[in-house]
Amino acid sequence: MADNQAGQWDDNLNPIDEDASKKYQQRQKTLSNQQAYLVHRVFTQNEDGAKLLQMWRDSMEMIDLVSPGVSMAEMGSIDGYNRFVRIILRQIKQVEAGQK
Numbered sequence: 001m002a003d004n005q006a007g008q009w010d011d012n013l014n015p016i017d018e019d020a021s022k023k024y025q026q027r028q029k030t031l032s033n034q035q036a037y038l039v040h041r042v043f044t045q046n047e048d049g050a051k052l053l054q055m056w057r058d059s060m061e062m063i064d065l066v067s068p069g070v071s072m073a074e075m076g077s078i079d080g081y082n083r084f085v086r087i088i089l090r091q092i093k094q095v096e097a098g099q100k
Helices: 002-012 018-044 047-062 072-097
Strands: none
Touching (some): 018 047, 018 072, 047 072
8 A cells, every 4th residue: 555655646746748848948938039139129229228238348347256355245246247248248149140
């Protein structure tokens, strides 16, 4: 009897609906493509967006991640800011390269 119960539990662990999983992955890819397109449009096809992106790039290059007196929280914030700008730049390159 104990073996039957164990088998029953094993069969119910991590049930995967492959169709739902594929639909979810496709939806995520579609959303990612839409986001990349909009980022590209805002930051390359709009003069103000291009200026803003250049300002962010310039400030990203000027900010030292590690310097005397910078706390761990500040380093995390700076890294997050840099990551945000890098993601935008990567999405622009992907759209321009037709990879998305």
